[in-house]
Amino acid sequence: MNILLAAAEINPFAKGGGMADVTSYLCIEWAEMGHDVVAVLPSYKAIDKSAYGLVETEISFDVSMGFSKEKAVVYRGTFPNSSAKIYLIGHEEFFDEEYVYGDRNEDEDDDRRFIFFNKAIPELCKAINFKPDILNCHDYHTSFVMPILKTQYQSEPLFERTGTIFTIHNLSYQGIYDKYRVMDFTEMKHKEFEVGSWFEHEGKVNFMKTGIMYADRIITVSPTYAEEIKEPYYSEGMQDAINSRLRDITGVLNGVNYRIWDPKIDIFLSKNYNSESLEIKEQLKLEYLEESKIPSKKHHLPLISFVNRLTEQKGLDIIENKINKLLSTNKFILAVLGEGQEKYEDLIIEAKNQFPNNVILHLKYDEGEAHRLIAASDFLLMPSKFEPCGLTQMYALKYGTIPIVRSTGGLADTITNYISEKGIGNGISFPHYNRDEFEAAIRKAVDLYKSKEHIEIIRRNGMEENHSSKRCAKKYIEIFKEVLDNKD
Known part of the structure; x- marks a missing residue:
């Protein structure tokens, strides 16, 4: 036709x-x-x-x-x-x-x-x-x-x-x-x-x-x-x-257009990988942290990325009152890629100034940077107020990066909460749009990261899914x- x-x-x-x-x-x-x-x-x-x-x-x-x-x-x-x-x-x-x-x-x-x-x-x-x-x-x-x-x-x-x-x-x-x-x-x-x-x-x-x-x-x-x-x-x-x-x-x-978003063939990555070579993903993370001037003593921490517009729709208002408290625990590194509302840009800049060794900040979106950051990350953060579909969480799944999402719209259709006893699920999700559930999801991710076995199960669960265009x-x-x- x-x-x-x-x-x-x-x-x-x-x-x-x-x-x-x-x-x-x-x-x-x-x-x-x-x-x-x-x-x-x-x-x-x-x-x-x-x-x-x-x-x-x-x-x-x-x-x-x-x-x-x-x-x-x-x-x-x-x-x-x-x-x-x-x-x-x-x-x-x-x-x-x-x-x-x-x-x-x-x-x-x-x-x-x-x-x-x-x-x-x-x-x-x-x-x-x-x-x-x-x-x-x-x-x-x-x-x-x-x-x-x-x-x-x-x-x-x-x-x-x-x-x-x-x-x-x-x-x-x-x-x-x-x-x-x-x-x-x-x-x-x-x-x-x-x-x-x-x-x-x-x-x-x-x-x-x-x-x-x-x-x-x-x-x-x-x-x-x-x-x-x-x-x-x-x-x-x-x-x-x-x-x-x-x-x-x-x-x-x-x-997802897997011609572009697939770690096996991604032209933006220094090394390519799949679900059977996740050690390369770890190497890409270390490269990214070194390039971002994160001290080596922090390289063992989980890297949680936010690759999206800095707007209320994307969850910035529930992040706002929790971000400094969470970063002060020194239990993860936060990387932000995106631009948006001035007050939320200022929020992330302030967090970077207060926790320079725990925050990576790119306020100008760049496609290649998005590929490299998603590949390097352990978790992807999408605590959206509403989300008609969302693509980034599906990119993350393919790259073995575990989504942390608020269960709404397309996030509810693509991300299932991991049940450790059964080994099923591809991410971490919370049902209600509020600060406490957001904080609990971050803490769950940090705790989960301590178990290499569970992390690999979740990664492979996501990488094996097919969300093809x-x-x-x-x-x-x-x-x-x-x-x-x-x-x-």
Whole structure:
């Protein structure tokens, strides 16, 4: 089938978070299955086009944005080592930013630039004569392609049977904007934006709600998250919209691209290993600690890493009041890789200053550093307040690094608490989001580390699991076929 995937981030071209990894492996896996895959991405200034073999085409067209027409230019390429095609839609002003999602602290113009991107996608299909059987939109940034197709291109032969699927990666990012601006940019009828409409939510236009209401089917990135978002605590104000589409929502657990995340072949590691050569993992840990200037007298301590955004969602508010108390025990080394909210960055900097020989800090995310740190670590910390899926814990499993997680969303679907008497389980999990359970989980990890036998059992349990992206991609195809069958 012809599959069109639209997203604001796709690895390796542009990455702001885990969604980039998912959109990337989906395209690659679908292409390997024999499908004709076209991915569409904004042409951000930060993308090194020459590095990825992206070339500017002769394709250009005007996109009507209400009171103005804006020119779109198009770049073309393919995914590395894949037949999947990638098209970048550019504009002289809209994507001229350092960050994928615009200025880090200012996104007030995102409605205009993403509506431009959404409106350009059908025109791109016409320009390259691509007739999509399926349009898969990821998160709110691409949600308006679906109503645009259904209201402005319904008579176009290219789109007469196109099935639409909306993938929700994180319901907390919704794209909420002034409805009068969006009316002008989309050129849709004013009645479409009245109170109670599919676009409107609390007097604003809500891009997330738009995707939920206009898609033929909705996918969340884990089965547990699909259940959780039915509840007010997790629905982020979208409960009515979600409850109106319950029959059409399916949870599909994200997967791992083992072409990239596998310690047997990882290009970022100085030595490769598997479950039968865990002594090499220990060597990588010692190398990492030496490079990080951790005194050799502390090398026997467990290394617990946090590889994620420094935000409340990722559990920083329960870490906040416990971190100094735990570090003062001098029973583990904490390594942090990631950036985020200033107050949490300051928290980790303060911990580093107070415990310089027990804290490793990298506030700028780096892909290679993430691979090396996960391989070197004994434990990976993910005490999330909520977690639609999470990929890092699945990377950790493959690398024999034991996840310490709060049991929610995809973490609940992938991590089972280790039972020492039975030798089953692949990590340490705690059910309730509070500081005491977080502290108890850390102390359990430190105690467990004293038993080499149990540590090796847990590591091998995790390394032998299969969370391949192929499984995830196949499930998507099953849903695509169901959507197309319903159109016959």
